[in-house]
Amino acid sequence: MHSVFKTLVITILLGTTISTQALIPDVVPGTEFEPVQPTRQHARVTQQIMTHLLRGHYDHQRLDDRLSERVMNIVLDQMDPSRSYLLAEDVASFRRYQHSLDDALNRSDLRPAFFMYNRLQQRVSERLSFLLTELKHNGDKYRFDGDETLERDREDAPWAVSKKELDQLWRKRLQNSMLNLKLAGKERKEIIELLEKRYQNQLNRIHQNTAEDGYQLFMNAVTHAFDPHTQYFSPRNTENFNINMSLSLQGIGAVLQSENEYTKVVKLVPAGPADKTGNLKPADKIIGVGQSDNGSIVDVIGWRLDEVVDLIRGPKGTTVRLQVLPSDGTQQPKVISIIRDEVKLEEQSAQKDIIEVPNGSGGTTKLGVIDIPTFYIDFKGRMENKPDYRSTTRDVRRLINQLAQEDIDGLIIDLRNNGGGSLEEAVSLTGLFIKEGPVVQVRSNRGRVEILPDADPSVFYNGPLTVLVNRLSASASEIFAGAIQDYGRGLVVGGQTFGKGTVQSLRSLGHGQLKITQAKFYRVSGDSTQHQGVIPDILFPSLFDKEKIGESALEEALPWDAIRPADHTQAGSMKDVLPALRQQHQQRIEDNPDFRYLRQQKALREELAQQTLLVLNEKRRKQEQEDIEQRQLALENERRKAKGMKLLASLDDLEEQQDNADSVQGSGAPPEAQADTDTPEAEEAKEHAVEDALLDEAGRILVDYIRLNKRQKASLTAQSSQQP
Incomplete structure (x- = not known):
């Protein structure tokens, strides 16, 4: 060219x-x-x-x-x-x-x-x-x-x-x-x-x-050539972009892009239909699309992206079936059924839960969990001065009040898969946990640095805090997690975050529009969130491939750099307790069945990714697929045996159990009717679905921190009382 x-x-x-x-x-x-x-x-x-x-x-x-x-x-x-x-x-x-x-x-x-x-x-x-x-x-x-x-x-x-x-x-x-x-x-x-x-x-x-x-x-x-987030939208793609940015989106809630002859899943809209199924994953490739439960699947390999999107979109309540090549390297297609729906603000709102974690003394510690799928705000409701308009900060404040009434001993903010949203909400949410001070710095293309602060000197929640993140935590999520880490206000655990530290705006053109990167985010410490993201205080194993997912996987991504730190007062320090927390975490996960399973799955995926040649021999290809399935089955059964769960005869059994559980949970029947219809297999599948080894370990780390913190305070009190 x-x-x-x-x-x-x-x-x-x-x-x-x-x-x-x-x-x-x-x-x-x-x-x-x-x-x-x-x-x-x-x-x-x-x-x-x-x-x-x-x-x-x-x-x-x-x-x-x-x-x-x-x-x-x-x-x-x-x-x-x-x-x-x-x-x-x-x-x-x-x-x-x-x-x-x-x-x-x-x-x-x-x-x-x-x-x-x-x-x-x-x-x-x-x-x-x-x-x-x-x-x-x-x-x-x-x-x-x-x-x-x-x-x-x-x-x-x-x-x-x-x-x-x-x-x-x-x-x-x-x-x-x-x-x-x-x-x-x-x-x-x-x-x-x-x-x-x-x-x-x-x-x-x-x-x-x-x-x-x-x-x-x-x-x-x-x-x-300027950066991967700067993009020209033709008039037709401008229309698609505006539809995707709308809060009222009817479809499956997935962001797609073309890759070679395939349509690849980039990310899922939190609480959207695809996200709820749990079967479609980022980096999966869509190779066929079918309408309704029994309509024929149309082969879409080599199709234009907008044509594939048109096939997938449809009215609320209708079913679309996607034939997918999973991103796990197995090359074995599967069909996923998704009921199209409207992605509502209510479904993306923060939700609370309580978990009880063993405290090492024969009892349990009660922890509150707040899951935040995205940083949202009802701008229209606020402009109209509605007293009950929804926002992330308002909802989290209400949920913390409810959790406090149940006497929680600590709080986990779960930002996994949270791709960002309102910058304003990331700043105000941080303000619930720190005294007044800077939250994020924004440097414009002219080098001017603007500090966005929390101006409220009060602290709404000052108890023990952990923030859980993963590779799909991006943008506003990284601002919040980075601020909590920089202030020493809480622990950040999980996987290295996405690394999107740039700000884009839309410019209208005579023909289409331009999305252009015009600024960059920097943490209170002066470090950019760009490319590097937020590195947790305690890292968990992850199945996300950083070579394929994250800012570092994007060609021409802007580099990491740093500016002067913003003046701020530390809320605390994790420096003294981190070595002990990391050691206890490592000892605990060494033989933990779920973490061992994660490590083994990751190793298998990396091994499969190294296989650069496809054999064109039917017997050998079939044998390879069977070997992979047997290895996956062996890993799953090893995990199940260690946890005292029923072993599987084949991977099909696992999919069937999950499908049964999904169909029961999504039946619309009242809870008592659902309980009556549950089979032991469906119940076990649901238990498997709700079990979250990473959240459980985040809770155990927080309990360790609470225990160590109490010891430190007791030691300081004893030393103070001994002084003349």
């Missing part, structure tokens, strides 16, 4: 003209591909976008050769991440212009960008045409008894030097697709028909692509 731009700019500098048609690649007979052209409107919007980026982005960058080269690399990664379409000669022709994209952008000249886009569409069209021809003439000749393998990850593979080399790669990919369907129980004729339909649909979509598609691909490579 770079090479195209460079040629264009060189031609302009020489004073000659270049026709648009000269930049359009030849159309291969039979693909029926029609090149698209940039519009004048695209040129005007490009000028607006570049003005916003160069003047308003947090990371001041110059429109020069270095930026041009980064844009080129991003375009290549986005166009052909698996290096399966473009030829080495295509990439070479693009690369000649990698230091001229800046000049083309400066002129709002999009012809080089569309040259690259059209070349890609041509190559994709050729590959799909090849697959259709291969299926027609050789589909019944493919065998699955050889020694061939297919590379899973081709991110760093060399570009193919010839179409013949690509043909060989795509034959293997076709063989793998056929093998997957064969292992799913489909017959050869059905497999060929399904794949022909899949590839023909994809080819039809290529032919339906518009200039807007090409423009968005290129401009998002440009914005991504």
Whole structure:
């Protein structure tokens, strides 16, 4: 792509003209591909976008050769991440212009960008045409008894030097697709028909692509070169973005993105339908979508993201079925049923619970737990001066009052999976636990630092406190957890948080809109939450892969840095008790069945992730899948045996038990009727569902802290009484 731009700019500098048609690649007979052209409107919007980026982005960058080269690399990664379409000669022709994209952008000249886009569409069209021809003439000749393998990850593979080399790669990919369907129980004729339909649909979509598609691909490579959260939204995607930001969202409550030919789950909306099922996870890949309980599942591999989203969305109360490739590395598809619903503020509100934790003296300690799925506030209700408007801080204050009436000895704030929300609420919630003082610092793109403080000198809750976080705790969650840690007000335990420490705003354009990063968050200590997130005082094992989930997994993410600390008065210090707390925690989890299970699952996932080759032999593939399932079953039964639970004959038993429990819990029957219908298996599945080893361990750590704190106070009192 770079090479195209460079040629264009060189031609302009020489004073000659270049026709648009000269930049359009030849159309291969039979693909029926029609090149698209940039519009004048695209040129005007490009000028607006570049003005916003160069003047308003947090990371001041110059429109020069270095930026041009980064844009080129991003375009290549986005166009052909698996290096399966473009030829080495295509990439070479693009690369000649990698230091001229800046000049083309400066002129709002999009012809080089569309040259690259059209070349890609041509190559994709050729590959799909090849697959259709291969299926027609050789589909019944493919065998699955050889020694061939297919590379899973081709991110760093060399570009193919010839179409013949690509043909060989795509034959293997076709063989793998056929093998997957064969292992799913489909017959050869059905497999060929399904794949022909899949590839023909994809080819039809290529032919339906518009200039807007090409423009968005290129401009998002440009914005991504500044940072991954800066993004151009076309008019259609602007509409989708506004729907996703609405508090009244009918669908499944999941944020999706395209990755290669798949639709990947990025995150789940807290308390949304998908989150409630517990079966859909971040990094899962959606490969099929079906309507109602028995509607046929439509294969969506290779579909555009907006088309997949349109299939998944639907009226409240209707059922959508997703065929998913789990992120655990098993490569074994599963089908998940989700009832679409409206994501309501009420369902995302903070909830309380009480757990009783052994205190080491034969008794138990009563702890309050407040689960906060998101930082929310009813802005409209507040503006209308409604006395009962909802907000995170108001709800947590009410819940703490209720817990205090039940004589809790300590409090756990559970921020796991909390992706953020209202910055104002993160600040005011912190104020419930500290005296007045700064909570977070915000530095603008001009270097001006604004301190957002808690101005209330009162402390609403001053008892023992623990904050539980994980990799999906982000943004406002990190501000709250970081402030509690910096003030020494409580313990932070769990997994390293997401690391999103940037602030975005929306800028309207003449055509769509721009989401642009304009500021950065810093903790009271001066440390940025960007990239690094909040590192807990006591780390728990995690199944989240930091290479795939989190700010550090995003290309071009802004770096971690630090500014001057904000003046603040420490509420306390964990420094003296942390060594003992960590030692007790480590001793406790060493033989804990749940923590041992977590470590073993993580090791298995990492092992599977290292397997870069897919075998195309049916017997070997089937044996591999059976081996993985047996290992997972053995790990689950080891955990169950240690906990005195019923052992499973197969993993299907576990899924069936969970499904039974879900269907009973979601039946709408009154509690007494539900109890009457519970089978021992369903009851056990529910027990398994509500058991939370991480929350339990957070409680045990808090109990340890309470005990150590009492000893310290008693020791200080004794020393004071002995002084003359």
